[in-house]
Amino acid sequence: MNGKTKTMLVCGGSVAVGLVSGFFGGGGGMLAVPLLALSGLDQKRSHATALLVILPICIISASIYIAAGFFDGQIVLCACIGVVLGGIVGAALLNKLNPTLIGIMFALMMIGIGIKLVIV
Amino acid sequence: MTAQQIIIIVSFFGGIIGGMGMGGGTLLIPLLTLAAGLSQHLAQAVNLIAFIPMSVVALVIHKKNGYVTFGKTVHIVVLAAIGAVGGSFLAKYSGGYILRACYGAFLIALGVFQLGKTIKTAVENKKSQNSQSKRGRLIPPSIPNS
Numbered sequence: 001m002n003g004k005t006k007t008m009l010v011c012g013g014s015v016a017v018g019l020v021s022g023f024f025g026g027g028g029g030m031l032a033v034p035l036l037a038l039s040g041l042d043q044k045r046s047h048a049t050a051l052l053v054i055l056p057i058c059i060i061s062a063s064i065y066i067a068a069g070f071f072d073g074q075i076v077l078c079a080c081i082g083v084v085l086g087g088i089v090g091a092a093l094l095n096k097l098n099p100t101l102i103g104i105m106f107a108l109m110m111i112g113i114g115i116k117l118v119i120v
Numbered sequence: 121m122t123a124q125q126i127i128i129i130v131s132f133f134g135g136i137i138g139g140m141g142m143g144g145g146t147l148l149i150p151l152l153t154l155a156a157g158l159s160q161h162l163a164q165a166v167n168l169i170a171f172i173p174m175s176v177v178a179l180v181i182h183k184k185n186g187y188v189t190f191g192k193t194v195h196i197v198v199l200a201a202i203g204a205v206g207g208s209f210l211a212k213y214s215g216g217y218i219l220r221a222c223y224g225a226f227l228i229a230l231g232v233f234q235l236g237k238t239i240k241t242a243v244e245n246k247k248s249q250n251s252q253s254k255r256g257r258l259i260p261p262s263i264p265n266s
Contacts, residue, residue, distance in 0.1 A: 010195075011195065011199055014196040014199035016203065017200045017203060018205075018207060019207040019210075020207060021207060022204040022211065023210050023214075024222070024226055025145075025211070026145035026164070032196075035196065036193065036196070039192065041192070045189050047187075048179075048185075048187035048188050051175045051178055051182065051188075053196055053197050054175060055172070055179060056200070060208070061207065061208040062165065064205070064208035065164065065212070068161075070162045071162075075127055076169050076170065079127055079131040079152070081128055082132040082134070083131045083134060084173070086139060087138055087139035089135070089139065091139040092139075094141070100238055100239075100242040103234060103241075104235060107235035108231070108235070110230055110231030111228050113150045114227030114229075114231060115224065116154070116224070117150060117221065118221050118225060
């Protein structure tokens with residue numbers, strides 16, 4: 001791939017990451033990591049820097065959603081408590097479980113829930 | 121069980137998945153709509169807001185370890201932010217069902233992507249393990265491979 005094509009791909013991909021994250025309210029991280037890898041960052045840096053890309057997206061998108069009336073303080077508080085506690089447990093469990101098994105399980109769950117959302 | 125308890129439990133589950141670095145909030149949104157009965161729009165807003173404190177903390181830690189690259193990524197951050205404005209307004213004016221069905225399709229695509237990635241990594245690990253054991257003779261030839 002030559003330099004110009006790559007630059008165009010990275011720029012187009014960046015807009016796409018924002019569009020997808022804003023429209024779906026998340027999921028941009030999974031797309032930002034390969035995009036950063038494409039622009040020359042190694043794996044660890046891609047994962048860490050993806051947060052830098054996602055954070056402003058989240059702040060901007062959240063502001064637009066809140067302004068449109070999609071906000072409930074009590075629900076947000078409950079969700080934050082759950083997510084933070086779960087995040088700590090998840091990070092601690094990461095090295096203790098079989099990553100292949102977990103990866104396949106979550107992938108199948110995503111596909112199953114996805115199908116349910118489309119059908120119902 | 122009260123609605124708050126259900127939300128805490130599904131968010132806890134979503135957080136575990138996120139903490140493992142798999143899919144982040146992608147499963148939290150359908151858990152909030154299917155199990156806790158939130159509207160698709162509200163669930164997406166909750167996910168966006170809940171992600172902010174988590175990513176600030178993670179970003180500070182990564183920055184300290186020197187893994188965050190600023191200079192080369194400014195254009196990506198700016199372009200992604202512009203995209204986010206467009207995406208959010210698109211979501212605002214989309215109907216609940218359309219958004220939900222699109223989200224389902226997006227989740228299926230991510231699931232297939234994740235499945236492929238997991239299997240690929242597992243195969244690669246197995247290959248490198250096999251070549252290592254052949255070279256280093258970690259497994260004696262008399263023991264049959266089960």
